[in-house]
Amino acid sequence: MSYYTKNKNIIVLIWKILILSLVLLVGSFSWSQNSDNNFNEPISKTIEKIEELYKIRIKDDRNLLDDKMLDYASWRIQQGNLEASLTAILAPFDLVYWKESDSVYSIRKFDYTRRTLHVGKNRLNYLNSLYSNKMEWEDRKSILKSCIIDALQIEKASDLSNPKIILTKKRKYKSYTVENIALEVVPGVYTTGSIYKPLRPGKKNAVILTPNGHFGDGRYRESEQIRCANLAKMGAIVVSYDLFSWGESALQFPSEYHKTSIAQTVQVLNGKKLLDYLLKLPQTDSSRVGITGGSGGGSHTLFLTAIDDRIKVSVPVVMISSYFSGGCSCESGQPIHLCGNGTNNAEISAMAVPRPQLIISDGLDWTQNVPELEFPFIKNIYSFYQAKEKVKNVHFPEEGHDYKESKRKAMYQFMAEHLDLDLSKIMKNGKIFEEISVETENQMKAYGSNAENFPKNAIKDITELYALFGQNFEKRKHE
Structure with missing residues (x-):
């Protein structure tokens, strides 16, 4: 046997051994994955192991873990990484954790609008990596603006050259008047509200939109009237308008439809159409337009400012957050926060740049971290325009989720400064x-105390409303 042949046989033998070993290895792996031992155990037991390992307490106040079994449960625990462990264990059941303190966590259902502070921080870090100067930000802003408009589908709305308008008789008070309005925004669909005007004959006035939030009694509540009337005294024409299917809007579309995705579209459109109407009045000054709202009204303050350059000054109240985008479909029912491969209310707020913006936050809701987290992010984008002085944050660490006196007073001063x-x-x-x-x-009430002025052409079928925007309500309902 030649030297070459001998070595060739040895090489072939080695290859056979390697192939056999690989087959045995794969067979062993397949057996382990398909055996009857899936290491299945109650998820509650796995949670107990995590509590012991990390010396924390995990609350399940809603009994979301009851009767849930998890395959390979303990194998999902990663020593040294609590959050990765919780995510791996909870994700198969569409559950998430919520950090209440360094030692206490709670279990919640997955909610795409309400994430954790950790997620918010990571998102801002990622967004910061996308732009470092005005040109890069302008590119990003252009992408976001176009996408938000598309996501809201407001351009699908039929344009009304001669919308129907219902105006009530003015009530005259000291230094201001009030009248109610029902304005047709798309064929057969109306927005309802009240317009406050200053008693300043012959003078041009600023215009301020005040979209409502989810506060009790909507635009009828005392604090909303106080805000609007005082802005009118200061020299602004102010319009306060109902949420979709709240207040008088519910006469057209019952309250059960408030939490539909179309609500977000209609509410943005309401603001734009009311602004169209007000700017046509001879006593308004189109160069001085402001907007302010709290909670859900704060969300719509952000959205309208981001897509409508006519708005020159904005004051979003108790709504700026990097990890919460509104708990109602009227704020997040359309996929605007998926724009640009993912955005949040902090970045949408920055789209106001370089226009003056006052961000009002408090210590007892999702805006509690604004001074240290979201505000520096927004201010940095204003710095691209050498306009850091145009964005302010007023924070009330001992206050909660509202638009009460202290917050109103901060807003009055900012509006006075920037809207003259x-x-x-x-x-x-x-x-x-x-x-x-x-x-x-x-x-x-724009329609009267007994709805005697309710428009005859008003549609009441939610499927007709969706159809006006080229959508199928039944299909959307089951998506």
Whole structure:
């Protein structure tokens, strides 16, 4: 046998051994994955192991873990990485964890609008990596603006050259008037609200939109009337309008439809169409347009400012967050937060740049981290325009989720400064004094106390509303 042949046989033998070993290895792996031992155990037991391992407490107040079994449960625990362990264990059941403190976590159902602070921080870090100057930000902003408009589908709405308008008789008070309006925004669909005007004959006035949030009694509530009336005293024409299927809007579409995705589209459209109407009035100044709202109204303050350059000053209240995008479909029912491969309300807020913006936050809701987290992010984008002084944050660490006196006073001063309003009109003895005539709900109804002025062409079928935007309600309902 030659040297070459001998070595060739040895090489072939080695290859056979390697192939046999590989077959045995694969067979062993297949057996282990398909054996009857799936290491299955109750997820609650796995959670107990995590509590012991990491010395924490995990609450399941809603009994979301009951009767749930998990394959390879303990194998999913990663020593040294609590959050990765919890994610691996909870994700198969569409559950998530919520960090309440360093030692206490709770279990919740997955909610795409409400994430954790950790997720918010990571998102801002990622967004910061996308742009470092004005040109890069302008490219990003252009992408976001186009996508938000498409996601909201507002351009699918039929344009009304001659919309129907219902205006009630004006009520005259000290330094201002109030009248109610029902304005047709698309064929057969109306927005309802109240317009506050200053008593300043012959003078041009600023315009301020005040989209409503999910506060009790909507635009009828006293705090909303106080805000609008005092802005009117200062020299602005102010419109406060109902949420979709809230207040008088519910006469057209019952409240059960408030949490549909079309609500977000209609509410943005309501603001735009009311602004169209107000800017056609001879006593308005189109160069001085502001917007402010709290909670859900804060969301719509962000959205309208982001897509409508006519708005020059914005004051979003208790809504800026990097990890919460609104708990209602009227704020997040359309996929605007998926724009640009993922955005959030902090980045949407920054789309106001370089226009003046006051961000009002508090210590007892999802805006509690604004001074340290979201505001520096937004301010950095303003720095691309050398406009850091145009964005401000007023934070109330001991206050909660509302738009009450302290927050209103901060807003009045900002609006006065940037919309050339007369703050002295609401001052008394050197302090802001909120004195108005509070109206009843019936006084504020555009359709009348018994809906006697309800428009005859108003549609009431939600499927017809979806069809106006080229959508199928039944299909959307089951998606």
